Amino acid sequence: MKNKQTAKRQLTMRFMGLFALILLLMNLIFVGISVAFVYDYVSDRSEHIFDTIENGETSGQNWSNLVNNYVIQDEGEALQVRLSNGETYYSEDAAETFNDVSEGKTVPFLEHFVLVDDDRYYYEEKEIGDAEVSLIIDSEAITDITINLLMVNLLLNVVGLIVGAALIYWMVGRWSQKLSQMSAELNQLDETQGYLTVPEDPQEIYQVATAFNTLLEKQRQAIEREKQFVSDASHELRTPIAAIRGHMNLIQRRSETHPEVIPQSLAFIDKESKRIELLSEQLLTLGRVENKNNLEMIDFSSLVTQEVKDLQLSSGREIALQVEPEIYFKVAKTDLQQIIQNLLENALKYAPTGKIKVSLHKNDKINLQVADQGIGIADEEKEKIFERLYRIDPSRSSEINGSGIGLSIVKALVTKYEGDIQVGDNQPKGTIFTIYFPKK
Ligand code: ADP
Numbered sequence: 001m002k003n004k005q006t007a008k009r010q011l012t013m014r015f016m017g018l019f020a021l022i023l024l025l026m027n028l029i030f031v032g033i034s035v036a037f038v039y040d041y042v043s044d045r046s047e048h049i050f051d052t053i054e055n056g057e058t059s060g061q062n063w064s065n066l067v068n069n070y071v072i073q074d075e076g077e078a079l080q081v082r083l084s085n086g087e088t089y090y091s092e093d094a095a096e097t098f099n100d101v102s103e104g105k106t107v108p109f110l111e112h113f114v115l116v117d118d119d120r121y122y123y124e125e126k127e128i129g130d131a132e133v134s135l136i137i138d139s140e141a142i143t144d145i146t147i148n149l150l151m152v153n154l155l156l157n158v159v160g161l162i163v164g165a166a167l168i169y170w171m172v173g174r175w176s177q178k179l180s181q182m183s184a185e186l187n188q189l190d191e192t193q194g195y196l197t198v199p200e201d202p203q204e205i206y207q208v209a210t211a212f213n214t215l216l217e218k219q220r221q222a223i224e225r226e227k228q229f230v231s232d233a234s235h236e237l238r239t240p241i242a243a244i245r246g247h248m249n250l251i252q253r254r255s256e257t258h259p260e261v262i263p264q265s266l267a268f269i270d271k272e273s274k275r276i277e278l279l280s281e282q283l284l285t286l287g288r289v290e291n292k293n294n295l296e297m298i299d300f301s302s303l304v305t306q307e308v309k310d311l312q313l314s315s316g317r318e319i320a321l322q323v324e325p326e327i328y329f330k331v332a333k334t335d336l337q338q339i340i341q342n343l344l345e346n347a348l349k350y351a352p353t354g355k356i357k358v359s360l361h362k363n364d365k366i367n368l369q370v371a372d373q374g375i376g377i378a379d380e381e382k383e384k385i386f387e388r389l390y391r392i393d394p395s396r397s398s399e400i401n402g403s404g405i406g407l408s409i410v411k412a413l414v415t416k417y418e419g420d421i422q423v424g425d426n427q428p429k430g431t432i433f434t435i436y437f438p439k440k
Helices: 007-058 063-069 094-102 140-188 203-254 261-288 300-315 333-350 406-416
Strands: 077-083 088-090 105-107 110-116 119-128 131-138 296-299 319-323 328-331 356-362 365-371 420-425 431-438
Touching (some): 077 094, 088 094, 094 110, 119 140, 140 203, 203 261, 296 300, 300 319, 300 333, 333 365, 333 406
Parallel strands (some): 319 356
Antiparallel strands (some): 077 088, 077 131, 105 110, 119 131, 296 328
16 A cells, blocks of 8 residues: 555645745735835935925025035935035045945835945935935945844744644644544454444544444444344245155155155145245345336336236235326336235235225325235234244244245335335224335
8 A cells, every 4th residue: 555644744744834835925024014114214314304405405505514514313324415516515424435335236126225235225316406415324224123023033933833833743643643543443343343442532533433333333233134134044944945855755765655645745845845936036036126227117007907907817806996097107117016916915815805905096105005804913013024034923824825025025125216115904904005105
């Protein structure tokens, strides 16, 4: 099996990727805001200086005086005044700074910023009267603060990322450990016993473990039922086979001295072999019920009428029919025949006298009913008769040929078509079987 990534590794990687992306975006925003803030601050300062000079100019400026007495608020500020007559004045040490800045590089999008090697300057010029006034503000200190803040911020982000990743790794590890434990337990579970340990939390794992245990329990019950069925079926088959072998022995041992045993034993062998034949046929039918081939739109009304007529002929019994015409149903024809035959054969077997009535109607469902006036079914048996191989009081039924599979076939077929079967008492006596099929 290819080595799969563990949940904690996968989640940690995803978290780190996503978190790093968010941090990157936040830092970009931070850089943008800081640059705007610094630029604003310096250009405010520049505006203030130009305003002061302009106000002085209107009151008759003496440029050389102004530059000489220019109060340097900050060591990083330099002023240059160029007059139209060619005279140029510099504030203290400003000539050198202007010389350096003239060789610097401008910064894209920030028109007044100039970079000279590692130094950062703000440069602006303005015409005031007949003078061209230029100003340089050294912005290194303020940009340094911003860069340092950014660095601290980046460092904190990296620490946050590492701590966050470690926490996620640990937390997911704790949950996935429960899943790993579960899968280890699963590998060791015996198909007949043992359950998964159900953790209290997280809720999802609790639910999966509980659901799995419920399913396990159902599967085990189903397997148990299957085993029981196979053992019952083999028992049912073994009994007539043993009887047949007994009579064969009898014939072998006694037929010469008592030839009268031959017809007796042959009749018995015939009866028992028919029982085996019926049982094996029914077992095969039961095994094939799930098969959903050959579905077609069947004229249910005609089919019921035909089946009743056939059984009437073969049994010689009168069967009353009440069929609403043209009821159609999508079904495999043989399935529908099997249902009708099994119910009617039971009615004929368990109601040797009295009226048998078959009716078919359609309202919100298709409704098939077989009613007899026979021996009836006690309330406590009404559920059980649909179980495989179940026969009410075998001694009562021993005279009547049967295997206990007929009704389980009917039930399985009805369920296959999403229908329902109910059994009730007929009046004054007997049984009514009612089948409901959904209208299609
Ligand atoms: P069987 O082969 O024994 O008839 P079924 O599965 O068809 O098996 O029926 C199960 C049991 O239900 C029967 O053994 C019988 O005791 C009872 N039963 C079925 N149909 C009727 C009926 N119409 N009247 C009374 N009892 C019935």
